[in-house]
Amino acid sequence: MSEADVAVVGAGLAGLVAARELRAAGASVAVLEARDRVGGRTLNEPLGDGQVVEVGGQWLGPTQDRIAALAREVGVDTFSTHVTGARLIEFDGRLRRYTGRIPRIGPAVLADVQQAMLKLDRLARRVPLDAPWEAPRAEHLDSQTLWSWMRRNVYTRGGRALLELATEAVWAAEPAEISLLHILFYIHSAGRFEVLLETEGGAQQDRFVGGSQLVSLRMAEELGDAVELSAPVRRIEHSSDGVLVVADGGEIRARRAIVAIPPPLCGRIAYDPPLPGYRDQLTQRMPQGSVIKCMAVYDAPFWRDEGLSGEATSDAGPAKLTFDNTPPSGSPGVLVGFLEGARARQYGRFTPAQRREAVLKGFARLFGDRAGRPDRFIERAWADEEWSRGCYGCYMPPGGWTQFGQALRTPIGPIHVWSGYMDGAVQSGQRAASEVLSALGSAVVPTG
């Protein structure tokens, strides 16, 4: 049993940031992490020679100032995602190269996608980031899926296929599953839909030298003994006197607790007294998306020699999106592909060998036979991870924001700007720390 001013549950980005800020403000902290490592949904995989790729979150983009500032503070540099060269699009059975942002597909489909994204961007601007349920016609927007909206507002089959692909890429779920209001809230947090999809100027613009997990590793190093690994929290007893956080192998008594884990996992901790029903039912209604991230490692990024950037979109998949994920040194060559939403669920039930074969077949179709014969294949199915249970983040199904949104705000309001991105995690950690410091909240302060 040990004591601290604040117990932090979870040593992902949000939890570590909260702990770091609290300590900087003079509070003592104890961070309990279920895994035997820090970083949550960021995780480096060594490639040898000190080089790494990330099997979890890896990118940062413009306006994500919090994660950028944090990286600078802990001495982690960034570099640009490789974008030189032509992109590929495989659509309706045809594979084409193009340069710039406009894929080579029929102009009717292109115009259709553009007008739909513009409409969404316009609607999104009216959704308050701190209270989506107060948007004009919030109930109307929250009572339908994105799929239903697309039926009325996207006119071509191709346009629908591309928007579905874009939805999977951002939310790791299908248009059928997500509330239109949630889509709009999320687009507003980024500014425009396209920003969420782009490399240059978008959410995939930059990468971390040494891998995104390095940011968490550095913070954990600073925090030293305050971070306890392999200590899954099972129970939180709380009263006006403070909290007792019970983990496998130890207990922390603290004045306050910050629960910095995804909402569905918040519901898996036992609370004494139990969470109010309204808050508990939220944890039954904010599911994590579904992603399997796959990487193929080659001796060199051979596609660059062929004038390709490594970025590809494919309606055939199974990885519908690929990027060049080569380390900044330029070697080895790494292609990354994502199985998202329906594909993640389907291929998640295959054996690793079956998945590898299917994904590499897709890579070979896009980048040639050589892409089908990597030196190494790395994959991570985030739904299988006991302490994440999905990726990239949680989304709201229809009715979620209007019926349960206020449960997220009480006692504090997290998951706002760039939620689901590392920047959002940093922000939520900062907010939790500041809330605790103001000693406003209740004894248990969930961030997620």
Add this chain to the structure above:
Amino acid sequence: MSEADVAVVGAGLAGLVAARELRAAGASVAVLEARDRVGGRTLNEPLGDGQVVEVGGQWLGPTQDRIAALAREVGVDTFSTHVTGARLIEFDGRLRRYTGRIPRIGPAVLADVQQAMLKLDRLARRVPLDAPWEAPRAEHLDSQTLWSWMRRNVYTRGGRALLELATEAVWAAEPAEISLLHILFYIHSAGRFEVLLETEGGAQQDRFVGGSQLVSLRMAEELGDAVELSAPVRRIEHSSDGVLVVADGGEIRARRAIVAIPPPLCGRIAYDPPLPGYRDQLTQRMPQGSVIKCMAVYDAPFWRDEGLSGEATSDAGPAKLTFDNTPPSGSPGVLVGFLEGARARQYGRFTPAQRREAVLKGFARLFGDRAGRPDRFIERAWADEEWSRGCYGCYMPPGGWTQFGQALRTPIGPIHVWSGYMDGAVQSGQRAASEVLSALGSAVVPTG
């Protein structure tokens, strides 16, 4: 530490039925129940003089043959819900009496509701109960909310209000939250939508003498020491050798385990090895509905003297539906009202005194001043209950059946006919027992 052939998690109806059937077939069982009582979402509340009302599930209807047979076997009689007298409908600010099934509201609204329910009934017949995702156009039906369907197929404002009320009454959630495919699956399981709503000839037709929990209490009596109360299961270790079920205060080693608790709570047990991602993600996507059941107890059912049945529908609420819930002896008089869906969430955040006042004000508007002055007021907010976390049952949001339905079937396929009703619980317990007896399944067999 004790041993059994089969460990059963949860002593609700499903778990007890499974245990009873297993024992009847010669297997030894151990039932671990988190609460200090059996019966799950059925719970008797004493009224004095040996009489009871139920604060949880209470009705059974035609075709629910399994629960009826079980009640007979354990010696629990049934009686008819009191329906003699006129019904009330409060709609658009007007309160009216009527007899028969057709409420006194405008013929255009009535016709609108009728045509919509007929359409739903017809669509429902094509949804296979054992595999809703194989319905014709399943993806189409599962990609939209019931709200979206109503926008296109219900033409009057009044018709929409009444269907919303009916939806809340059956699913304890809003049309905005539920997949159209789930609605159809559920209607098919009952035959027709109206059957779900009716007393005579419908799901609210009959009641249990001595209260519905008596069925579980009798089974628990038969099972004797095999039922362990106040033993919440925290972890299930499993391998080809069997299972180790770890509860507060004890462990059971068994050849197989049956997890007979609602899907969202299944996800809150720690499994070693962890559940596959596909199954875990289902538990993030089958939320419990939201209900607060309220009862007012009077010296006598005075409304009967005024020619009223006690059954009322109100668009003002907060209890939008009421019934006569007097014990079979005819005294004391009991009115029951339900806060469902949005109302349950809203009033769930009020104090008990505020709720009581609001509900009784509604009762008084419907049944006169005397209804506002009961001898006793009894309520139960099922979302607050740590070991239920909602009521009546779980529903599927859009995308649920088509993306995750097969996770429910693997290793076994429960929650089929009359799911959410006691009959469905009996069926799922029977199926789990039979599956375990055939020694087909894996070591851990979730029923919910």
